Amino acid sequence: MNPFTGLKYIPNTKELLDVAFARASKITLPKSRKPPKVRAREKEIAKLNKVDDTLTTRLEEVVKRFPNFDNIHPFYRTLADTVVTIDEIRQALASVTSAVRVIRSIIKEANRNLRRATTPTEARSIRVAAYGRISSVIRRIDSRLMVIRKAALEYRRFPSIDLRLPVVVIAGFPNVGKSSFVAVLSSAKPEVAEYPFTTKKISVGHIQLDSAGGQILDVPGLLDRPMKDRNPIEQRAIAAIQYLADVIIFLIDPTLTCGYDLSSQVALYNEIRRTFSEIEIFPVINKKDIASAKEIQRAKNMMDIKGIPVISTLTEEGVEQVFQDVISGAESVNRKLRDLQVQSL
Numbered sequence: 362m363n364p365f366t367g368l369k370y371i372p373n374t375k376e377l378l379d380v381a382f383a384r385a386s387k388i389t390l391p392k393s394r395k396p397p398k399v400r401a402r403e404k405e406i407a408k409l410n411k412v413d414d415t416l417t418t419r420l421e422e423v424v425k426r427f428p429n430f431d432n433i434h435p436f437y438r439t440l441a442d443t444v445v446t447i448d449e450i451r452q453a454l455a456s457v458t459s460a461v462r463v464i465r466s467i468i469k470e471a472n473r474n475l476r477r478a479t480t481p482t483e484a485r486s487i488r489v490a491a492y493g494r495i496s497s498v499i500r501r502i503d504s505r506l507m508v509i510r511k512a513a514l515e516y517r518r519f520p521s522i523d524l525r526l527p528v529v530v531i532a533g534f535p536n537v538g539k540s541s542f543v544a545v546l547s548s549a550k551p552e553v554a555e556y557p558f559t560t561k562k563i564s565v566g567h568i569q570l571d572s573a574g575g576q577i578l579d580v581p582g583l584l585d586r587p588m589k590d591r592n593p594i595e596q597r598a599i600a601a602i603q604y605l606a607d608v609i610i611f612l613i614d615p616t617l618t619c620g621y622d623l624s625s626q627v628a629l630y631n632e633i634r635r636t637f638s639e640i641e642i643f644p645v646i647n648k649k650d651i652a653s654a655k656e657i658q659r660a661k662n663m664m665d666i667k668g669i670p671v672i673s674t675l676t677e678e679g680v681e682q683v684f685q686d687v688i689s690g691a692e693s694v695n696r697k698l699r700d701l702q703v704q705s706l
């Protein structure tokens with residue numbers, strides 16, 4: 362499950378300050394017979410305490426809602442790192458915590474001075490000066506707040522994966538038909554387009570397997586290059602393979618309409634097979650509707666695997682069958698399904 366669903370909308374610096382000061386300005390004190398200078402003092406103190414309530418409490422809440430990165434599943438940790446690095450977010454959260462501390466001490470000091478104020482004008486100017494200092498503390502963490510805003514916005518949208526249920530990852534080069542494959546089989550409606558790297562995020566489609574649910578993941582395309590050169594978008598696909606996949610269906614486009622040559626696709630296939638040797642991987646040739654017999658034969662020869670299926674996600678020919686064959690042939694999927702059956706007894 363996505364550990365970031367508790368993250369809330371985070372206001373920007375201006376909104377934060379505007380809301381806090383506006384609420385403080387609406388403060389009214391109950392009627393009393395105290396002298397005006399005491400009342401003025403009390404009102405300024407009440408305003409500052411309201412700012413403490415709205416601004417600092419709100420900022421504390423922001424920090425509290427982030428889960429401890431050490432305790433979350435490595436898939437989500439890796440995914441988070443591709444949006445805003447964990448170091449960056451940790452630093453940003455630490456800055457907010459220390460800003461809260463500074464604001465509290467400004468308010469405390471102002472309250473102390475207010476108790477000694479002798480005129481309403483003096484009381485007001487102490488409060489105004491405190492507002493000024495608070496604003497500048499908040500403005501100083503503006504860029505850190507932006508980092509947290511961005512993280513919260515993106516992290517919240519991560520797919521929710523149920524790790525007890527089988528996960529099938531559809532992998533391959535960009536533009537080979539991965540999203541189309543997922544769209545044919547599941548409830549997911551991933552974006553399909555004729556340019557590479559259409560899919561930038563991982564999306565999950567839900568399927569029914571026997572009596573249990575299964576998940577089919579549409580992931581960004583991968584190029585054939587060393588891990589250290591992979592961009593953050595590719596790293597998301599790698600994280601899904603590394604941490605979630607029970608089985609990988611590896612799509613190959615033999616027609617080159619995807620824009621990449623066959624040998625690079627085969628090299629990527631071999632690389633993934635080697636790197637993640639414990640994960641079952643099933644290669645499938647796609648775009649049968651436009652591939653020539655020669656292109657298909659060439660792909661088969663290069664893959665050097667017997668009985669490699671040939672499908673078309675456009676006409677949907679063979680898609681369902683291939684998927685069923687993979688599910689029934691994949692040991693890890695069957696293990697998970699058996700475990701689920703035992704648990705439900």
Ligand SMILES: Nc1nc2c(ncn2[C@@H]2O[C@H](COP(=O)(O)OP(=O)(O)OP(=O)(O)O)[C@@H](O)[C@H]2O)c(=O)[nH]1
Pocket residue numbers: 534535536537538539540541542552553554555556557558559560561580581582583647648649650651672673674675676
């Ligand atoms: N003719 C034909 N075109 C296909 C087939 N499958 C996908 N396409 C087309 O290939 C293009 C890419 O399809 P997508 O499903 O977006 O491919 P993808 O692998 O998800 O691409 P990225 O998300 O960019 O990595 C689209 O224009 C599809 O319509 C197929 O079986 N036959």
Ligand SMILES: [Mg+2]
Pocket residue numbers: 539540541551552553559560579580581
């Ligand atoms: Mg796609």
